[in-house]
Amino acid sequence: LIQLYAPLNFFGSSYRFLQQAFIDMENMFELFDTDLEIQNKPKAPEMVVVNNEVEFRNVTFWYNPEKPILTDISFSIPPGGTVALVGPSGSGKSTIVRLLFRFYDVQNGCILIDGQDISEVTQHSLRKNIGVVPQDTVLFNKSIHFNIRYGRVKADDEEVEKASKAAEIHEQILSMPNDYDTIVGERGLRLSGGEKQRVAIARTLLKSPGIVLLDEATSALDTQTERHIQSSLSKICINRTTLIVAHRLSTIIHSNQILVLNKGRIVERGSHHQLLEEQGLYASMWEEQQKSLLEGEQREVDLKEQ
Ligand code: ATP
Secondary structure, three states: OHHHHHHHHHHHHHHHHHHHHOOOHHHHHHHHOOOOOOOOOOOOOOOOOOOOOEEEEEEEEEEEOOEEEEEEEEEEEOOOOEEEEEOOOOOOHHHHHHHHOOOOOOOEEEEEEOOEEOOOOOHHHHHOOEEEEOOOOOOOOOEHHHHHHOOOOOOOHHHHHHHHHHOOOHHHHHOOOOHHHOEEOOOOEOOOHHHHHHHHHHHHHHHOOOEEEEEOOOOOOOHHHHHHHHHHHHHHHOOOEEEEEOOOHHHHOOOOEEEEEEOOEEEEEEOHHHHHHHOOHHHHHHHHHHHHHHHHHHHHHHHHHO
């Protein structure tokens, strides 16, 4: 029995790791040919997505019953619109994103896409419509070509190259020792945080989903890399329904709606300008970030002058 449990445990902990790392699980499930925790309901229909409209309706969620994580969360994203989630660390932003990808089922309320409850449809039909650019992209210890094509395994070389160009990583790949055949990842060529994010952007462009989930990296990239990444990121949001977890408020000032979370509740909502006028939590976060941005830019200038 122990022999039987060991691999199951291994699978369980790997699955949890992957949930945290938040890689695109759809193809991963195809690799495992199984789903480990969330199961399709018997005779679950395929989800039919036309408009890509997302709605959270009175969602309550906890990982453990002793600790509520999200309470009564309601919001909707119109087709092609963008909603941004901001708030202190641990307020539940990434959890909302994980729930939309159905890593977990909610305890109360429901999540709807084009009016269909995501817990009632097959996971495959849900996930094939959603692209994810995670905080920290997991790379396979395989070629850079494999890592990008993973967004749509049936894509041909030309399509992979087109996506890499749009994600602005093509030139860099050509300068690698074996260009697209270069092995990257743990035992291959190590990519920087910004480069890994570009791989995720290329993957998502290749997948071309109607809904995009962006979980902005918490780790600081330098200002220039950050600006370049932003321009690639904004490409994947065009005409796609987007839910973005933002740590840098400057990236989301044009969102249709910003939701401010605190301790698992939405405490403020509105456009950037409306929230600044409210002079609440968002306004103080904005002020704080502007101050540290100015200090950071001053430091960069000082370093250049030295
Ligand atoms: P950050 O800005 O630091 O990424 P966040 O707002 O995205 O934070 P979440 O990652 O959604 O916050 O976490 C919300 C709460 O849920 C935290 O208290 C966290 O410790 C807890 N939590 C997250 N994942 C799990 C898990 N798998 N099991 C139990 N608790 C979890």
